[in-house]
Amino acid sequence: MPKQFDIRLRVFQEEPAFGKGVAELMELIELKGSLSAAYKEMGMAASKAWKILKRAEADLGFSLVESVSGGKTGGYSKLTEEGKEFLKRYQMFRKEMDQAAKESFLKYFGNQDAT
Amino acid sequence: MPKQFDIRLRVFQEEPAFGKGVAELMELIELKGSLSAAYKEMGMAASKAWKILKRAEADLGFSLVESVSGGKTGGYSKLTEEGKEFLKRYQMFRKEMDQAAKESFLKYFGNQDAT
Numbered sequence: 653m654p655k656q657f658d659i660r661l662r663v664f665q666e667e668p669a670f671g672k673g674v675a676e677l678m679e680l681i682e683l684k685g686s687l688s689a690a691y692k693e694m695g696m697a698a699s700k701a702w703k704i705l706k707r708a709e710a711d712l713g714f715s716l717v718e719s720v721s722g723g724k725t726g727g728y729s730k731l732t733e734e735g736k737e738f739l740k741r742y743q744m745f746r747k748e749m750d751q752a753a754k755e756s757f758l759k760y761f762g763n764q765d766a767t
Numbered sequence: 768m769p770k771q772f773d774i775r776l777r778v779f780q781e782e783p784a785f786g787k788g789v790a791e792l793m794e795l796i797e798l799k800g801s802l803s804a805a806y807k808e809m810g811m812a813a814s815k816a817w818k819i820l821k822r823a824e825a826d827l828g829f830s831l832v833e834s835v836s837g838g839k840t841g842g843y844s845k846l847t848e849e850g851k852e853f854l855k856r857y858q859m860f861r862k863e864m865d866q867a868a869k870e871s872f873l874k875y876f877g878n879q880d881a882t
């Protein structure tokens with residue numbers, strides 16, 4: 653009998669483009685103020701990071717991240733206001749579902765001697 | 768903002784080998800009494816069906832499907848008792864999670880004017 657579960661949660665308009673990967677990328681951008689620092693931390697290629705981010709933005713219909721390039725500091729990236737709000741909702745959705753899954757899994761697979 | 772979600776749920780011992788695909792295959796085997804009828808219905812190659820089934824069995828540590836070959840009827844496939852019980856639990860787990868996700872999604876993404 654199984655002893656663990658895995659849950660994947662994506663939210664989208666038409667194409668399932670936003671999930672754990674983009675969420676983690678955004679969390680790291682928020683933390684580090686840099687897109688390149690974020691994808692490097694994840695061990696992700698620049699082209700892949702760019703692609704998953706742009707795909708999610710295209711599907712959702714708004715920008716998640718804005719980059720300001722140049723200047724003395726060499727530019728930076730940050731979440732847009734809409735991106736911040738969206739990420740917060742996804743994180744709460746995700747957290748609630750993780751908790752629900754833990755309880756459900758225990759209910760259906762946690763007491764296997766009872767069958 | 769997203770208008771829909773997608774949830775993937777896998778249960779396993781060590782490797783995430785059991786999810787929607789094997790569950791659907793098992794449901795169709797139960798319905799049709801035949802592994803080949805089941806994977807054909809899914810538009811799945813025989814080799815793929817065999818592989819996902821055997822991988823799930825290997826990970827879970829018990830047989831999900833038993834096939835009786837030969838005889839006048841040309842053989843058939845059916846779920847093992849353990850497979851039946853396991854599938855039932857997975858279906859209940861899945862159903863409960865689908866319902867929880869609907870409610871959570873509505874909660875976090877359903878009332879976007881409120882922000």
